[in-house]
Amino acid sequence: MSDINSEYEKLFYEALRIRLVEEKIIELYPDDKIQSPVHLSIGQEAVAVGLCSQLKLDDWLFINYRGHAFYLAKGGPLPELFAELYGKRTGLSKGKAGSMHLAAPKHGVMGASAVVGSTISHAVGAALASKIRGEDRIFITVFGDGATEQGTYHESLNFASLHNLPVLFLCENNGLAVHSPLGERQAFSLAAHAKAYGIESVLVEDGYDFVKLSAICEEILGQIKVKQRPILLEVKTCRYKEHVGPGEDFEAGYRELSEVKAWKAKDPLELDKRLIAKFTPAISREIDAAVEFAESSPFPTIDDLLTDVL
C-alpha cells in the first residue's frame, strides 16, 4: 500500500480502490467475460468506507445486491471477487453467486440477496442469537431506500426494538428504486417511522464525506453497544450509474444529470486529483493482479453443478 499520511488519506484510499475496481468492471464488461448483472456502487463508496472503518473483523454486515463497495470495505478479498464475477471455480462462491450474492463470512460479510430488503431480518436474527448467549456483539444491515418500503423492514424494526437488539440499520438513500424516485414511492418519513417503533435515527446529508461518516458511525456504534438498542442511520447518497449495468441512462428521463453533477462537485473522489494520482498506480497493480487471477482460473465443471444443494 502506498504511503498514507492521515485518516483522510486512509479512507480516501479505500474509497478510491472501490471506485477503480468498479471502473475496471466497466472496462471489462464489453468483453462479456462477466456474464451476469452488476449493480455498481460508484458514487456511494463513502458510505461503505465510513462504516467499515469502524467495524471489526467479527462484526457481521448483511449486505445486498449492490454490494461491491461494502464487500471490499469490509475486507473481502479482491482476487476471489473478480474470479466470482468471471464465473470461475476460484471465486468466492465457486461461481455460483456472481455480483449479486457476495459473501465472505471470514471477513464478516454475510450473504447478499437480490430480493430487495430480504437480508434486513437476518441481521436482527443474528443479533437475537448473540443476545440469547449473552455475547457483546453488534450487527449491521445495509439497504437502500427502496427496501424501507418492504414489510420486512417494518417487521425487523419492530422486533429489534421489542427485544432490545444491538442492530445498526443503515439506509443508503440514493433517492431511487430502480428507476422510481422517492416521491412516487413513499408517504412516510424514515425518521418519524423509526421513532414510532422507539428507534432513534441519525440523518447524514453529505454522504460523500467519508471522514464525517466514519466519525458518526463510531459514535452510533458506541451508542448501540452501550444502550443495547437498535439505531437507524440514514445517509443521503448518489448513484452515478444506471440501476444495473456499466453505463449511464440519463437520456431515459427519469432523473436529471444536473443532480449527479452537483453531487460530483462535492465528491472527494472527483476533486482530489493529487491523491488520485498518488494512489492509482498501486491500486491498479492490485486490480490487474486480481483480474489476472480470475482470467487464469478454471471454470467450474459438471462436478460442481450439484454440490452444496442440501
Next chain:
Amino acid sequence: MAMAEAMEDPRTLLIGQGVTDFKGIWGTTTGLAQKFPKRVIETPLSEDGVAGICIGASLNGMYPINTHIRADFGLLIFNQLINLAAKYRYMFGGLFEIPMLFRMVIGRSWGQGAQHSQSFQSLLGHIPGLVVLMPSNPQSIIQSYRHARKNHKGPVVMFEHRLMYELEFEDKPNQDLLNLFGSRIDREGDHLTIVATSVMVLEAARAADYLSQYGINAEIIDLHSISHPDHDLIFNSVKKTGRLLVADTSWLPYGVAAEMSRVIAERDPSILKRPIKSLGMQSAPCPTAKTLEDLYYPDVCDIVSASASLVKGRENHNIPLPPKQAMTDFYKHFKGPF
C-alpha cells in the same frame, strides 16, 4: 414432548405465533416458555420477518424451530423460505450452513374453510435445497424432529397434520427408523401398491384392513419424505403388484401423484398392469359447510373403491363400500373451534 427434548439442546430457539400461549400449539410447546424463557419466543404477526430472523439466528449458531399453526400462514414466509433459506448453501458456494426447522400444521375439517386447510407439499417439494417431510403418525413426527436437529445442516419443512395431535402412541427413542430421506413400507401386500402421504397413510391402513376381508392385499408405502422419496422402494413395489394408487392430502395437478407417475413412467411403465389411479382434494378451494367438506376430501371409502377397481380391472368392482364417516369423527377426539 419432541419440543421439550429439542429445547434441552442450548442451540434450539423455538419461535412462532402461539408458542408461549396457553394452547401451546396443540400442547406441543406447553410449559417450555417457563423453563426456557430466552429461547421460547412469542412473535409479532410478522411471518416473513420472523422467518428471516430464523435464518439470521441459524447463521449465528442457533437451531431455530419456527412454528405456523396453519400451513396457510406459512405462505407469508415463502420469500425467505424459497429465495433465501433453500438457496443459502448453494448460492454462496457452500460458505454457509443454516440448519433450521419449519413446522407447518395442516388443518382439516370441522369448518376450517379455504384458508385453514391447505397442504402445500408439492409447492415446496418442487424447490431444490429444501427437505420436505410429511410424517404419517406422531411417532414419526418425533423421530423426524430428532433426526433433523441432529443430522441435517439445512432447512427442513415439516407438514404436520392436525389430526395426529389427537392420536396416542408410544415413542421408541432407540428406533430411529425414519430419517429425512426416503420412504417406508407401512404394510406389505401383493395386489396393489398404495403410496400415501401423512394422514392418508392412516386412511390407507383402514382401507387395507377392510379390503383384506375381500381377498385384496394392499401394500402401503408411507412416502414420508416428499422432497426425497425412495424411488427404488416405490418402483420395486409397483413392479411386484403391477398396480399403483396414490393417496395424497392435497390437490392432484402437478402434485405428489403426478410425481409418483413420473417415477414409474420414466423408469418402466410396462410394469403397470392397470393405469395409475390417484386421490386428493377436489379441484376447488376447501368449502366450509360440513356436507361439502365431506365430499371434498378423499377418505377410506374412496381408497377402498379405487383399490378394488384397480385390482378387479373394472370400475364396477362389486365390493360393498364401508359406511361413509368423516375422518374427524373417526379420529374422534377432535372438535373445534381451534
